[in-house]
Amino acid sequence: MPLSHIRCDSVELKPMAQRLADRLSVPLLRAPGATQSSILPCPSTTADYFLELVDEGLRLMPLIGTLHGAIRCDFEGTVATHRRKYGGGNGQDIAKAVGISGKCKPHVLDLTAGLGRDAFVLATLGCQVTLVERNPVVQELLKDGLARALSITDNRELATILARMDLVALEAQCYLNGNPNIPQPDVIYLDPMYPESRKSAKVKKEMQAFKTLVGDDHDADHLLDLALGAARFRVVVKRPRKAPQLGNAMPHFSLSGKSTRYDIYALQKLPLEL
Ligand SMILES: C[S@@+](CC[C@H](N)C(=O)[O-])C[C@H]1O[C@@H](n2cnc3c(N)ncnc32)[C@H](O)[C@@H]1O
Structure with a gap:
């Protein structure tokens, strides 16, 4: 794992x-106040x-200061708040891809949770979302983001959204195969790592x-097969706009935006109400 140490300068934390x-x-x-003997070896x-x-x-920091800024999971910051308020509601491609409409709010199983940004959008639109993440560092960032947002928010709307998000710290296949009692998800959402770089320097x-x-998700094709066998109505795969389909499996339809494409594998027609 490319992680050297944890740093904490607060005695309380x-x-x-x-x-x-x-x-x-x-x-x-x-931390300040620690005894000399508790100084740990160099990272x-x-x-x-x-x-x-x-x-x-909790934030992920580069050892070389100029590499990039802090990476953290932030559900109450300005970016998440702006997306929550002005993101475009059910008119957004992600909402159409998942099949969200007035009375249809599918239960989404996000098998590649990452920092939970897409899951947060889906929860904002009223879906119950189960977030599955396998990388231990990403799990910690996500856990911290969810717990922190819940603990400090006096915003009832945000609290309701966060209550729709459940984190499972597991590898996707272990989650699907190891839990015979999990309810069948209406929609499975996949957004595996893709090697292509994005445009904006900051995003890049x-x-x-x-x-x-986390590395490249080399097993992403297999994940699609698993998802197709486990979802009730749809599997949605998020890809860079010009990337090939996952596993070269042809989707039933796709929605393309400026930089992102959603490939939709429709297994059954979604009901009007869910
Ligand atoms: C591109 S990121 C997802 C970003 C996410 N959609 C968001 O909005 O923040 C991909 C994530 O999926 C996770 N992942 C990939 N394959 C997985 C698997 N088989 N099981 C669980 N997590 C997986 C990776 O560890 C990584 O954190």
């Missing part, structure tokens, strides 16, 4: 940071990132960092 360091099996760098020089726990939350840097952290 240190116990939480220590638990995090134990879970991820990386050292915690001393590994082969790593690219460290995690920092501060009052505002963030994407690059994310890719270094």
Whole structure:
């Protein structure tokens, strides 16, 4: 894992940071007030990132300062709030792809949760979303983002949205095969890593960092097969606009925007009400 250490400069947050360091099996760098004997060895020089726990939350930081800014999971910040309020409602491609309409709010199983941005949009539109994520660092960022937003929000609308999002810290196949009692998801959503770079420099840097952290999702074709066998109504795959289809499987239809395309594999017609 390209993660060298956890850093925490707050005495109050240190116990939480220590638990995090134990879970991820990386050292915690001393907080002010720590004794000399608790100073830990220098972080590994082969790593690219460290995690920092501060009052505002958990963030992924590059070891080389200029690489990119902090990456964190933020459901109450300006970007998420703007998307929630002015994102375009059911007219957005992601809503059409999933099949959301006035009375149809499918239960979505997002098998590639990442930082939960797409899941948040779907939950904002009224869907119950189960987020499955396999990367331990991404799981921690996501867990922190959800818990923090829930703990500080006095915004009832936001709290209702967050209550629709359930995180499962597992690999997708383990989740699907290891839980015979899970209800069949109406729609399965997939957004695996794709090697193509995006246009904006900021996004590019963030994407690059994310890719270094989780790697390319080489098993994405297999994930599509799994999803097609598990979903009730649809499987939706998010791809860069010009990318080939996942597994070269032809979707029933696609929705293309400026940079993104949604490939929709329709298994059954969605009902008017769900
Ligand atoms: C491109 S990111 C998803 C971004 C996400 N849609 C968002 O809006 O933030 C892909 C994520 O899927 C996760 N992933 C890929 N294959 C997975 C699998 N088989 N099981 C669980 N997570 C997986 C990766 O670890 C990575 O965090």
